[in-house]
Amino acid sequence: MTFNPLEQRGIPLDRQLRNWRELDVAPIDPDRCDPYTRCRIITMNGIEIEAVLFSHQMARHCPDQDVRRQLARTRYIEQQQQKVVNWLLPGVSSVLETTIAYEQVAVDLTAWVARMEPDPYLKQAYQFGVLEDFDHLYRYANLYEMIEHRKAEEIVQGLTEVMPGRPTPYHHRDAVDNVRDPYDRDRADPLSKLHALTIMSAEQQTMNFYMNVGPQYMEPIARRLYQEIGLVEEEHVTHYESLVDPGETWWEQLVNHEYNECYLYYSFMEQEPDPRVKAIWELHLGMELEHLRIACDLMRRHDGRDPEQVVAPRLPDVLTFEPNKEYLRGLLDTQIDLTTLGAGYVREAHERFEAMQRTVNSDGGPPSELVMEQHQHLYGRDYRVESAGRPA
Template identity: 35%
Template sequence: MRQLEGKDAEAITQGKTEIKAGRPTKIEHRHPEDEMRAHFDKNSVNAKTWMNYFTIVSGEQQTMLYYRSHGFMFENDLARKLYAEIAEIEEQHVSQYEAVGDPTITPLQHATLLQLNEAYNYYSHAQAEPHEAIRRIWEQFLAHEINHVNMCNDLLLKYEKMDIRDLIRTDTIEPLIVFESNKEYVNDVLDSQLDIRPYNMQFVRESELPSSWASFRYQDIVNEGGAPSEIVETRSNATAQ
């Protein structure tokens, strides 16, 4: 924003989250085999795990689609390249988180759980919203999603002879999503996990990676012409000084 429009991004975040350097994007690129993850077992996880799963996958997919569908709108060539670079990373995130889910659930079970997750998200929003008018909006969306859950559950009963409670094995999903400051959490993650990398469907420290790690070569190829994010950061730092 500073380079293209001369504006400070803090005007958008308003101090609610920090704008700071994290793991460099150029080392985020990973070989496809390093995106594989061991999935959880639908018969042993609780309902909250399902909600976490669908929430993070949906959030990452929305982020990926944003960068994919808006990057070309910029006249500035570097901005387009930056969005393309970020979009690829976000696509990796989608693949990574999707792989965590149990692949043995049926399409109808998946659809029912997804609708339940949307209802869970809107209910959490409504419970945390202090503004009455906005809370009514969340409650309206919640009512729509509850209807969707019931429709999908009717199909489950009809075609698979099971109820959604057979999937989540509970009548209550706790805890709800809590909206609060993320600064301390993000800083803790950066301090403790900046050098963590995926290897053999596990996460290890970069110092523990073998020299044959597939993503090393993959990064060399992807970054051969330079990383747009590095150029943007260099220019941003120069402007700030």
């Protein structure tokens, strides 16, 4: 079925405001929910936070008071949406359990986008990044077993493998080598724009999450690991945000943000097995359709262009959370030894990479390796699960 959000009527903005009772949604049950329901929640939380942050930045650069007022009205609704989505996560889950779910999002969301991305250069960017998130999941799984004496498998439930990726110590690169070449806004496939915005938003939220929760731990090794991986997430945000054409106007970016929210809420509504969560995705889609209409009107009025010039005439095939085990194993076999150089990729260590490694990994070694050493000392092994009929 084709779905063109530019032609759909949403919920009028003056009917979108919710009271405290409506915002007080019951959280999911972490022991009974589909792991990908939790992944969809984490993803949409990042998407809504990006929408709010972008709206604030646009307002700070906009001299038109009427536009600033319109952004403020829509932004408040986006904030209510974010509260509903994020509050679906259960308070009984520990920070580490939520962290493992965050990395499951990073692995399976980025792998799916890499599989579907039509542009070879952008595809390579996602393939490169996902092997690092894959290793982060593995490192946190070892920490989780050490601190909480439980298996990450209880969270990912076999949908995502927990095994080594590109080793986390090798993720530390000179900052200039994290900047990729952007797509061309006039030539890029509309799907490529949605992919870039989605992964950038998800990685940005992961970065913010680790920045805030890392110091909450008492265990020194946990504090250190969150600090290390939190800095890798900074590299990832730089990596992904640089894919977006900086020549896009504010109005064009606003339409892209709203269109992407429609795309994701529609995608998740189509596949959500939890009827209560599905109803939230459907409600928010109705709200976002109106936000998109408002953004399109602003673009026509202030940018002198029609939104059809920058977005697809209909939504692409739905974005799907699903296992990507074979795809990831293929990437591990062929790309684990890659690093970046300028806007490209190489297999040989180079001067900037080696200088960064000497600096950040000196004096005691990287926390991601210390986690493995402590886990080996406690259990005589690292964290592994049986998968696909063989040790992972």
